[in-house]
Amino acid sequence: MQLYLPIAEIPVNIFVIFGMGGTVGFLSGLFGIGGGFLLTPLLIFSGIPPAVAVATVTTQIVASSTSGVIAYWRQKAIDLKLAFVLLCSGVIGSALGVWLFGILQRLGQLDLVISLSYVTFLGSIGGLMLVESIKAMMRRRSGDAPVARKPGQHSWVHGLPMKMRFRRSKLYVSVFPIFAIGSIIGFLGSVLGIGGGFMMVPALIYLLRVPTSIVIGTSLLQILVTMSAATIMHSYNTQTVDIVLALTLMIGGVIGAQLGARIGQKLRGEQLRLLLALLVLGVGLRFAVNLVLEPEDPYSVVVVDGENA
């Protein structure tokens, strides 16, 4: 069944889009990630204009993180103060991202920046996760206990000034690293159409040493607010949010996520991380191949201004 998208201005097969939302939703439920970094490339590779794909996925992420936030809220597993600092910086970061997005779109280099960023971030994060999960699996096989974090162990991050106390997370750290994490992820989120959960969670755990039980709920709340802001800013600035596409993705996504979450509970942590690492690397590689291989046709045409040329 074909459905005409009012903003993307092309018809799509509604079942294909629904299926994509469902598949990515399944993976996000399985791995506990937002899945924006998978959904945006899928949409781009299937012919949705990159600008529309990126902006619309920010809306889809709002939907997919909502039910998670509600669940963690009930369990009181959210550090509101930490989330507030993160999201303030996140909104600033994503405003910068939306602004840059508009400029790049006008310059004709948006696709390049999206591809390059995907290669860089997915490549490095996927690589790190792969190494980490293989190490964990080898430790498990040789029977060694994992190296536990020693209490009172501090990194350079904890030496920075302007400290703030976060009771819920039992933290006393400088606002600078929190601000940096929030704004960088907000920025990437609006430029790349990713929630950034897969970067936020390790950053909070390894850099700030936020307790694992608090991390996911807090990160989800931050993503929810930042992506809501990004949706509104994209709507206002570039007018590329396609509400019909977003709704189709959301419905597929929430159903897939439920299935994924149920299956995810049956798999072991390091196996999941290995699979996720391979997935992240695969997407990064797909972008790299596109950049490096000689294109079949080096020419492309873009309509710069449709209404009042």
Place this chain on the structure above:
Amino acid sequence: MHMLASFLCLISLFSLSIISARAESLVSAISSPTVSITSNFTGADILVFGEVNRDAASVARANDNELIVVVEGPPERMTTWRKERLAGIWINATSSTYAGVPSFYAVHASTPLTVVAGEQTLKEQRIGLQNLPLAPIASGEMTRNERKVFRDALIRKREEIGLFVEKSEAIKFLSPTLFATNVELPSNIAVGEYTITTYLFNGQVLLHQQQQKLHIAKEGFEQHTFSLSRQQPLLYGILAVALALFTGWLAGIIFRKD
């Protein structure tokens, strides 16, 4: 265009008074003056049909009547990019921008274009993909050759997505005087005012032409959504977020594990 049309009218009147031979005229029509883009839009067909009229003054001709139908969409500004290898990766490096490019351009002819009319006539009337006046704006110091390469690439890319079409032998004569042709409007078509011009030729001489307007517009939900996103972008964004929050919340309730 108006000036040109009235000029041509004048010429045909003038020739009529001298040799009352050019008496053929053309009556053309389209199957529908509007095309609505609704949520199940996957493209549309427009039938252009009509009759070549001959009156008592018409002389028998040695040549057959030939027709050309041109469908032209609203103008757009377009940029052709060429990827070049820079530090190992392919990036959009050189570009050429054109203003006033028809967003859709289809030419249907009863025989090959160059048989219907002379090179000069086709150029003057802007008939055919090669005769589109595509002048680059701000293309810098591009060589003549380069300009042609970019121009050809623009035409080729538009042809690939079905927005530029040139077909010969696409107009059927149902009788010696009745004709019809079917113009396919692809799903990725731009909205706006389209002009459909039918030209009657005989022996490479333009005898008559007629023009119709075709209006393509989004309708119903598609139209409301689109205009909301353009006229009330802030409200549109807030609505999108509200919709997402509601869907997420609803999913949380439906799938809640008790």
